[in-house]
Amino acid sequence: MTQLGHRRTGVFWFNLVSTLVFPLAVQWAKRRQRKGLRQGRMLSPEEMRIARSMGVREAQRIRVIETDRIPLPGVGVLGLASRIAGFHGSDPWGMSLGYAVFIRNGWAGSRQELLAHEFVHTAQFERMGGMRPYLVQYLRECLTVGYSASPMEQEAVRLSLGVR
Ligand SMILES: [Zn+2]
Numbered sequence: 001m002t003q004l005g006h007r008r009t010g011v012f013w014f015n016l017v018s019t020l021v022f023p024l025a026v027q028w029a030k031r032r033q034r035k036g037l038r039q040g041r042m043l044s045p046e047e048m049r050i051a052r053s054m055g056v057r058e059a060q061r062i063r064v065i066e067t068d069r070i071p072l073p074g075v076g077v078l079g080l081a082s083r084i085a086g087f088h089g090s091d092p093w094g095m096s097l098g099y100a101v102f103i104r105n106g107w108a109g110s111r112q113e114l115l116a117h118e119f120v121h122t123a124q125f126e127r128m129g130g131m132r133p134y135l136v137q138y139l140r141e142c143l144t145v146g147y148s149a150s151p152m153e154q155e156a157v158r159l160s161l162g163v164r
Helices: 002-039 043-054 078-082 109-127 131-144 151-159
Strands: 062-067 092-097 100-104
Touching: 002 062, 002 078, 002 092, 002 100, 002 131, 043 100, 043 109, 092 109, 109 131, 109 151, 131 151
Parallel strands: 062 100
Antiparallel strands: 092 100
16 A cells, blocks of 8 residues: 555656656757757768668768767756756766767767767657657656666667777
């Protein structure tokens, strides 16, 4: 009984938070994508090949933004929610918002692999039909099973592993 009660409360909060936060997150991501597309550079032929091999259909639309800090929502309800979800815990090295791929300077590992990982997210975005379905699914997975166990995250890790 207690467990059932807890679960119901959990579902209630999850739905409430989702209803409040998801539209804000989608709005934020769309705006950030637009800005990124203006600032970023086009892919090199080499990167274009990697993007296609990760399943991106329209690789020519991708722009890479090399930055010292991956942009995350800092203020308001969304900033609070992304902190609670743990997105601020460790500074991410890459982030894909549709065709805008943000890469943080200073990555010590394989650059191709990092890019490939983000390109998988771009391919997921294309496959799912845009920012809203992509982001809602991603956030749902992160909030339920957690970031590293999320199937979308696992697909990105699996496909990009060892890419040269
Ligand atoms: Zn990822």
